[in-house]
Amino acid sequence: MAYKRSPLMEERLAANRQRILQAARQLVAAGGLREAQISAVAAEAGLSTGAIYRYFPSKAELFVDVLNEAVRQEIEILDVILAGPGSAAEHLAQCVESFVSRALRGPNLAYAFIAEPAEPEVDAARIRCRMMFGDVFKRVLQDGIERGEFPPQNVDASAACIVGAYTEALVGPIAPATRSVRSQDRLIESVRDFCLRAVGATAVPPAKPPARPRRRARTA
Amino acid sequence: MAYKRSPLMEERLAANRQRILQAARQLVAAGGLREAQISAVAAEAGLSTGAIYRYFPSKAELFVDVLNEAVRQEIEILDVILAGPGSAAEHLAQCVESFVSRALRGPNLAYAFIAEPAEPEVDAARIRCRMMFGDVFKRVLQDGIERGEFPPQNVDASAACIVGAYTEALVGPIAPATRSVRSQDRLIESVRDFCLRAVGATAVPPAKPPARPRRRARTA
Amino acid sequence: MAYKRSPLMEERLAANRQRILQAARQLVAAGGLREAQISAVAAEAGLSTGAIYRYFPSKAELFVDVLNEAVRQEIEILDVILAGPGSAAEHLAQCVESFVSRALRGPNLAYAFIAEPAEPEVDAARIRCRMMFGDVFKRVLQDGIERGEFPPQNVDASAACIVGAYTEALVGPIAPATRSVRSQDRLIESVRDFCLRAVGATAVPPAKPPARPRRRARTA
Amino acid sequence: MAYKRSPLMEERLAANRQRILQAARQLVAAGGLREAQISAVAAEAGLSTGAIYRYFPSKAELFVDVLNEAVRQEIEILDVILAGPGSAAEHLAQCVESFVSRALRGPNLAYAFIAEPAEPEVDAARIRCRMMFGDVFKRVLQDGIERGEFPPQNVDASAACIVGAYTEALVGPIAPATRSVRSQDRLIESVRDFCLRAVGATAVPPAKPPARPRRRARTA
DNA sequence: CATGAATGAGAATTCATTCAT
DNA sequence: TATGAATGAATTCTCATTCAT
DSSP: OOOOOOHHHHHHHHHHHHHHHHHHHHHHHHHOGGGOOHHHHHHHHTSOHHHHHHHOSSHHHHHHHHHHHHHHHHHHHHHHHHHSSSOHHHHHHHHHHHHHHHHHHSHHHHHHHHHOOOSHHHHHHHHHHHHHHHHHHHHHHHHHHHTTSSOOOOHHHHHHHHHHHHIIIIISTTSOOOOSHHHHHHHHHHHHHHHHHHHTOSSOOOOOTTOSTTOOOSOO | OOOOOOHHHHHHHHHHHHHHHHHHHHHHHHHOGGGOOHHHHHHHHTSOHHHHHHHOSSHHHHHHHHHHHHHHHHHHHHHHHHHSSSOHHHHHHHHHHHHHHHHHHSHHHHHHHHHOOOSHHHHHHHHHHHHHHHHHHHHHHHHHHHTTSSOOOOHHHHHHHHHHHHIIIIISTTSOOOOSHHHHHHHHHHHHHHHHHHHTOSSOOOOOSOOSOOOOOSOO | OOOOOOHHHHHHHHHHHHHHHHHHHHHHHHHOGGGOOHHHHHHHHTSOHHHHHHHOSSHHHHHHHHHHHHHHHHHHHHHHHHHSSSOHHHHHHHHHHHHHHHHHHSHHHHHHHHHOOOSHHHHHHHHHHHHHHHHHHHHHHHHHHHTTSSOOOOHHHHHHHHHHHHIIIIISTTSOOOOSHHHHHHHHHHHHHHHHHHHTOSSOOOOOTTOSTTOOOSOO | OOOOOOHHHHHHHHHHHHHHHHHHHHHHHHHOGGGOOHHHHHHHHTSOHHHHHHHOSSHHHHHHHHHHHHHHHHHHHHHHHHHSSSOHHHHHHHHHHHHHHHHHHSHHHHHHHHHOOOSHHHHHHHHHHHHHHHHHHHHHHHHHHHHTSSOOOOHHHHHHHHHHHHIIIIISTTOOOOOSHHHHHHHHHHHHHHHHHHHTOSSOOOOOTTOSOOOOOSOO
16 A cells, blocks of 8 residues: 655655755855755755755754765765874875865855854754864874874864864965965965974975876766 | 034944944854844843944944954954064964953854854955954064074965964864863963964973962862 | 833834734634734734734734733623622623623624634633633622522533533524524523523523613723 | 456545544544644555545545534434433433533544634534534424423524533533543533523433443542 | 834745646 | 655744834
C-alpha cells in the first residue's frame, strides 16, 4: 500500500536540498544574510517558499545548515593537511594558505559566516564553527610545542589569534585591496609569515613553489 | 513664531544628542544591534522616537555616529600611547593591552561594532573604523621597522592581522572563557606576546609590574 | 521635557481601543472568528494593522478582551438582578429572560463566543466565561434551596444545564426559527419555564406583564 | 488500461474510506478540528494526502461525513431506545444517559462536533445534526404529552433545551470535573433528573437497576 | 521643538489542494 | 490507483519612519 520512495525521487529530493543550500549560500555571499530571505532563496532555488519548509524547519535552521556545511568542508581540508607529512610549522603554513586562498575565491560567504550575526540560533552555530577552526590550530600548536618547534605558549589564545588574524587580514573588511592574483599571493605569504613568527616557529618553511597553477575544477 | 536659538537651547540640544548616542551605545552593548530599535533608544534616552529624527536623519546614520564616536575615543587613546615614550614594541604592547582591557569591560559593544553587520551604511562605517585601527598599528610597525626593532614586513597585512588577532581572541565569540580578572590578565599577556612575536619584536618588554594585589585564581 | 498626555489624546486612545473592540465584535458577530483577521479588524476600525498591536499584544489577546468585555457586561446585569427583590424563582426567570433577550438582538456574537473555538488562549478565556455564567446560576440555586423554593440538587450540574439549555435553545444553531417578536417572546417564556420546572420551582412566577416596551437606549 | 473494478478492490476502497473517517474522528477527539489537518488524517489512516482527495472532494466534506457518521450512529441508538418498552420519562432518561455515557468515553469528539466551528459547510452540517438530536427528544416529548405523562409545553424549545443542557453539563467545557466513574455516574443522574423535572415528568423513574457490570474506578 | 500614535511595507510560516511519477 | 512533493495564497506580527497635535 505504501509506495517505496523511488531512487529517482530520492535523488531529486537530495538535489533540491542541495539547490536550496546552494541558493542560500549564494545569496549570503552576494548580499549577506540580510538579503537572504526565504522567498529569495526559494526563487533562486527554483522552488516555492512553501517547499523550503519541507526541507528545513525554519529559516534559522536552514542557515545553520548552510554554515555547518561550509565549515565542515573547510575543516575536512585542514584535517587532511594535518594528517599529511611535514613539520608543525609547515602544517600551520599550509592551513593558513589553504583556508585563505579558498576564502579569497568566495569572499563574502566566508566573511558573512565568520562575522555576520543573525538569529540567535545561527549565531550559536557560528560560534561553534569558529571554535572548530580554533581547535584545528590548537592541535597544530600542541604538536609543534611537543616537537620542540614552537616555544611553550597559551595554545587557546594563540589559536584564537591565528583565526582572528587571518580572517581579519584576508576576508575581513580591512583586508588590503588585492586585485591581482599576484598581490593576493603576496598577501597570503605575509599573513602566513605573520602567523609563523607569532607562534615562534624557529624556521619559516619556504613558500611551496608550485602553489598556484593547481586550481582543479570542483566537479571531477 | 521663529525662536532665536538661545545658547541655553543650543546646550540642551547638544546634551540630547549625547544622550541619544549614549543610549544607543548602551543598548548595543547590552544586546547587539538586534535589540537597539529606535523606540528602545528613545526610551533609554528619555526622549520620544520622533525626537531621534530631529538629531539623526535615519537609524543607519545614528549608528554610524555611535560607531564613529566610540572609535574616535579609542583612537585618541592609542594616539596618546604612540606619542608617549617607549620603544615600538612597548607601544605595540600598550596599545593591545589598552584596547583589550577596555573591550573586556563592555564586551558586546566592542564585538558588535567590530563584527556585527547592519545596514550597508553602518557596514561601510565599520570598515572605515577598522581601517583606522589598522592605521594606528601600521604606524607602530613602520616606526619599529625604521628603528630596527622589527624586521621588514608587509605592514598592511601585519596591522590587519594584529587587529584580527586580538579582537578574535579577546572580544570575539571564541574568546576563551575568562571569569576572573586573573585569567583575563593572563589572556591579555598571551595575546600581547603573540602579537609581539608576530611582528618579530626582538625583546619582549617585561610585563607591566604587578598592577593588581595578587588575588589567587580559584583553580590552583 | 516629557509632555503630559493630553486629555484629548487620552480620549482618542480610549476611543480607538473601543473602536477596535467594537470592530472585532462586529466581525465575529457577522462571520465568526474565522472572518475576523487582524487586517479586517483594522480596516473596520479605520486603522492600520500595525495600530492594532499598539492596543493589543496579539490577536489572541484582542479576542480574549472582546470576550471578557462582552461577558463582563452580561454578568453585571445578572448581578443587578440577583441583588434586586424577588424570590429565587423570580431571579432565575429574570436572568434567563434578560440574557436571552439580549442575545437575540445580536445572535451570532453570543453564539460565537459561547461555542466557537480559536487560539488556545481564547478557548481558555471562553471556558472561564462560561464558568462565570454557571456561577451566577449556582448562586440562584443555592439561594432557592436555602429558602426552600427549590428541592435539594446538584447545583453544579443544574447550573451548567441551565446555561446549556438556554444558549442552545436561544442562540444555538438549533434555536427554533423565530422571525417575529411575538414568537421570540413565546420562546423566551418556554425556555424560562423549562428552567424553572427543571430546578423544581414550586410556583412559576407569572410572566412580567409589561416586559416589552421597556427597551431603553444604552447610553443614558 | 481500463481496470474493471473488482469486488476485491471495491472492498479495499470501502475499507480505506472507513479508515480515513476513523482517523479523522480520532484526531478530532484527540485535539479538536484544529489538529486535524489533512496530512495528519492521511498519516493516521496510513495513506497519502493525495489519497484523501480520492475519497473526499475537500476537507470540509470529509468532516461533514465524519460528523454525519458519528451522529447517525448516535441517533440509531436513540431510536432503539424509543422503540423499546417503557414510559416517556423512562425513554427520556435512557436517551440522556446513553448519549452522555458515550460522550464521556470520547469527550473531545462529542464536544468538537457539538460546539466547534469550522468551514461554513461543516457548520451547516452541525446544525442539521443538532436538529436531528432535537427531533428525537421532540418525539419523546410529544409522546409523553399525549400519554399525559408531561404537561403541555413548547416541544421545540424543550427539546433544544434538553440537548443544550446535557451537552453543556456533560461534555461542554464547564462540565464539573469528573475523575472517577462514580462521580460521573452521579453527574449523569443529576442531569437526567434535571431534564425529567424540566419536562414535567410526574414520576421520576428509579435509577436503572445496576445496569453496568460495575467496572470499578481506577482510583479506589 | 517634542511627542508618540499611526502607518504600511515586509518577512516568516502554514496548510488545503494539485499533479507528475 | 496511490504517492507525497510542490504550490502559493493567506495570515500574523515587526519596526523604521512620518506627521498631527
